[in-house]
Amino acid sequence: MAFVDPRVQERHGAAVGSIGFFEAATQDAALAVLEPACTWLSANGVREVWAPFNGNPFYGVGLREDRFGEPPFVGCAHQPSTYCSYLEVAGFIRMTGYLNFEIDLAGDTWRSQPIDVPGVTFRSASRRRFRDEVARFMSLHNDAFRDVWGEAVVSAEEAIEVMTRARLAIDPSLFQFSVVDGSDLGMVLCMANVHEVIAPQRAPLTSPSGVWKMATRRRRAKTVGLLSVGMLPELQSRGIGTALVTRACAAAARLGFERMEYALVAETNEASKSTAARFGGKLCRRFGVYRKEL
Ligand SMILES: CC(C)(COP(=O)(O)OP(=O)(O)OC[C@H]1O[C@@H](n2cnc3c(N)ncnc32)[C@H](O)[C@@H]1OP(=O)(O)O)[C@@H](O)C(=O)NCCC(=O)NCCS
Numbered sequence: 001m002a003f004v005d006p007r008v009q010e011r012h013g014a015a016v017g018s019i020g021f022f023e024a025a026t027q028d029a030a031l032a033v034l035e036p037a038c039t040w041l042s043a044n045g046v047r048e049v050w051a052p053f054n055g056n057p058f059y060g061v062g063l064r065e066d067r068f069g070e071p072p073f074v075g076c077a078h079q080p081s082t083y084c085s086y087l088e089v090a091g092f093i094r095m096t097g098y099l100n101f102e103i104d105l106a107g108d109t110w111r112s113q114p115i116d117v118p119g120v121t122f123r124s125a126s127r128r129r130f131r132d133e134v135a136r137f138m139s140l141h142n143d144a145f146r147d148v149w150g151e152a153v154v155s156a157e158e159a160i161e162v163m164t165r166a167r168l169a170i171d172p173s174l175f176q177f178s179v180v181d182g183s184d185l186g187m188v189l190c191m192a193n194v195h196e197v198i199a200p201q202r203a204p205l206t207s208p209s210g211v212w213k214m215a216t217r218r219r220r221a222k223t224v225g226l227l228s229v230g231m232l233p234e235l236q237s238r239g240i241g242t243a244l245v246t247r248a249c250a251a252a253a254r255l256g257f258e259r260m261e262y263a264l265v266a267e268t269n270e271a272s273k274s275t276a277a278r279f280g281g282k283l284c285r286r287f288g289v290y291r292k293e294l
Helices: 004-011 029-044 081-091 130-144 156-169 195-201 208-220 241-256 270-278
Strands: 015-020 049-051 093-104 121-124 177-182 183-192 223-231 258-266 282-293
Touching: 004 223, 015 029, 029 049, 029 081, 081 282, 093 223, 093 270, 121 208, 121 241, 130 156, 130 177, 130 183, 130 223, 156 183, 156 208, 177 241, 183 241, 223 241, 241 258, 241 270, 258 282
Parallel strands: 015 049, 223 258
Antiparallel strands: 049 282, 093 258, 093 282, 121 177, 177 183, 183 223
């Protein structure tokens, strides 16, 4: 699917187009969809194409570069190893990527990180007011990620549509807000890697039976994904992001998780890489984003 997302163009100030939701069974089939997609983008004024780039973090980003033999990881792209060569044959080159870092929850590194910050309180999200919490989360995410590469604004309505189905699968202690002077000014959102239990059963994650399985079997998963952590820009670099991650680690360890993947860190995001490093995060998964000049 080729598309021109005004949010991406506005953010990058360039005539960028995207190709996302890319699937192909053979190289010829890949070329047969990538070439007309590029032709269509070019005819619409696009000068540079990014792929796979679905224009919205909820729909995945990037091309998996390792761990091909494993089931998908929650919130992350999942493709066979052949896709990289398909894109290269179609004239794309790797431009950047996203990284996942593994944090050992059974170890001590995360325990030595601060969990409190003077003047800041923390609260867990409410399941009863889940829609409001998701809207608040999305607004904070949009503001916090304003300057992070590849991020596009997602509306509260889109977030509610996608996340409400996961209401029972997201333990409130893994979805926390930092509060300053009575206002939510930062957040962290983690979710069990439900694919560990769902992938073998092949039920779509958002089907009614998938939702039921997530709710009832998620505790069997040993890994939790940290899918988003962010502070409003004016409150960054004050230790609050670190405290949010420490709290997420503490909650996850209490729930019995053994490892955390601090997921989808843009390669250029120094603050986030430093935060993962504080927790002993080890690089464990990579996703590439490719570009082609038209
Ligand atoms: C990443 C983020 C959550 C960290 O929270 P924070 O409260 O700003 O960071 P902290 O004060 O707790 O510091 C954590 C580390 O980040 C570093 N850091 C913070 N802001 C930074 C910046 N603007 N540039 C480079 N490093 C920065 C700190 O120096 C520290 O690293 P150190 O231990 O090597 O000194 C926050 O900067 C943020 O919201 N960024 C935008 C959204 C984002 O990138 N989220 C993570 C995506 S996966």
